[in-house]
Amino acid sequence: MIIPDYPINEIERQSEVNNYKLVDTLPESDFDNITSLLSTIFDVPISLITILDADRNFFKSHYGIDFNETPRNTSFCSHAILQDDIFIVEDARIDPRFKDNPIIELYQTIFYAGVPLITKNGYPLGTLCIYDHKPRQLSDSQKQVLKTIAKQVINLFELRLSNRLLDQTKQELTERNNELNKFASHVSHDLKSPLANIVSLTDLLKEEKENTLTKESTEFLGYIEDSAQSLKNYIDGILIHYKSNELLNEDKDYINVNDLFKEVQRILLLNDNQLKTTVYSNQIFTNIAAVTQVLINLVDNGLKYNNKANPEVYLSFTENQKHYTFTVKDNGNGIAKQQQENVFELFNNNNQTDVKGKKGTGIGLFTVKNLVKKLGGTVSLNSQLNQGSTFTFTIEK
Structure with a gap:
């Protein structure tokens, strides 16, 4: 058995795996429908959608087996992600890369065909693959079908990621809006009191010093009063606007x-x-x-x-x-x-x-x-x- 090398960009690839958040997630019908369909189309007992994590091969969807992960170093998919195209093992028992691999004897995985699931950024997350208990070959049309369905799996991955990022963005916007509402309300309340004092004190000053103030000074007091009143109206409007959302x-x-x-x-x-x-x-x-x-x-x-x-x-x-x-x-x-x-x-x-x-x-x-x-x-x-x-x-x- 030959243990496959890690991709030369494994650090970046693993970061991409983490970004898509597919590992250790619950089953999803969209993916389970695909593995079930694959087994029917190719008449195989096992079909998987796999994600290669740091040291394991996690099965996002599995048909024909009752477990959801295997060690990465014995995984057929570890070899498949090193390829740009479909990876086929017609008889693993005589292939030097898989001879003596414990998975063959344990699960009778003799035939394997897998297509790397490559993201739009060019990183292979895992594979769409099928297994059979006997040696076999795929026709050109069958290979094309497997590659086409793999593209649909990637589309689902991208859609799932986009929805999650959209939900995150919506949550962030909601939180920021709530913070903005609190800020506007808090600042508006804090400004109302000193503004009211300015208006009141200006009125008192105009009344008490009416005989001693120059005409120009009285006009200046009027400007102060008008400006303070305008600002007060803005603050009242802001408060009404933000309180309206609470309504x-x-x-x-x-x-x-x-x-x-x-x-x-x-x-x-x-x-x-x-x-x-x-x-x-x-x-x-x-x-x-x-x-x-x-x-x-x-x-x-x-x-x-x-x-x-x-x-x-x-x-x-x-x-x-x-x-x-x-x-x-x-x-x-x-x-x-x-x-x-x-x-x-x-x-x-x-x-x-x-x-x-x-x-x-x-x-x-x-x-x-x-x-x-x-x-x-x-x-x-x-x-x-x-x-x-x-x-x-x-x-x-």
């Missing part, structure tokens, strides 16, 4: 549409002239917290960006077999047609100012779109300058 974890529940609209009115402290709606008897089953947040954002925008003497927002509702549809219509400033396409982008405020002359943060509508999308719906805008805007969004039932 998606809330359980669905039943609510009457009228009660939903009244809750929005209560939270925003609006009267019946500011928020108008028709009486609805519809009972809906949805994520109440998330839908409420969407409505609050849209209604608040409809009144905040509204220079009319009597600003008002009208809420309406319809439903079909698959979706609930909400409409939020205002008589506000409207949005120019060329700007409507970008209103849902993060930090895009179209340079609009609210009734207090303050620019928006561009976070609210981005949050609306994010929530609606994750609730299985869509949101759209129809608007005309100086006439108002109509936002329509759907929620999947």
Whole structure:
């Protein structure tokens, strides 16, 4: 018996084996189906998908035997991975490389044919192989069949690796997103208190030193106050955005549409002239917290960006077999047609100012779109300058 040499790139090959994580794994039907099919096609008692580990030959799938590994130094596959093409032993009993190999006597493995399973990086992980208890030969067409099926095994290996790496990436992204949420929430909370102090102290300073401050100093205090207020609005927007994702974890529940609209009115402290709606008897089953947040954002925008003497927002509702549809219509400033396409982008405020002359943060509508999308719906805008805007969004039932 001749013990096969290790490949000259064994260190790199072993690293590739470790990367694919096939050794010591549980049986998988995709691979077991292949070894079963091989035994039928070639009419052989044993067929294997093997992975050559550091000192053993692990069987990822085995048909015709009840064990899943053998020592590497007596393995036929250790010879096969040294080849670029199919490796055939017609009668191991008279082949000097295998004569006196204990596996021959123990399992009557007289005939062997194996194709190295070579990865896209050029490293042989193991083999797809068949054994017979008697000497035999393979025709050219049979050799081609074995090599073709070996390619499919490699494809399965690659797909399995890709899926595992994808799962890893998804897990990493989830963890990073969670960390980002915690960071944003923590920093936002920590910044709110000193910002509030700046605004309050600026007001006190303007009131107490009104007679001693120059006009220019008073203007500077006003700039400080405006800047602090703008930053506070950004922080509030960020907090609402990140908290909105938490709303998606809330359980669905039943609510009457009228009660939903009244809750929005209560939270925003609006009267019946500011928020108008028709009486609805519809009972809906949805994520109440998330839908409420969407409505609050849209209604608040409809009144905040509204220079009319009597600003008002009208809420309406319809439903079909698959979706609930909400409409939020205002008589506000409207949005120019060329700007409507970008209103849902993060930090895009179209340079609009609210009734207090303050620019928006561009976070609210981005949050609306994010929530609606994750609730299985869509949101759209129809608007005309100086006439108002109509936002329509759907929620999947």
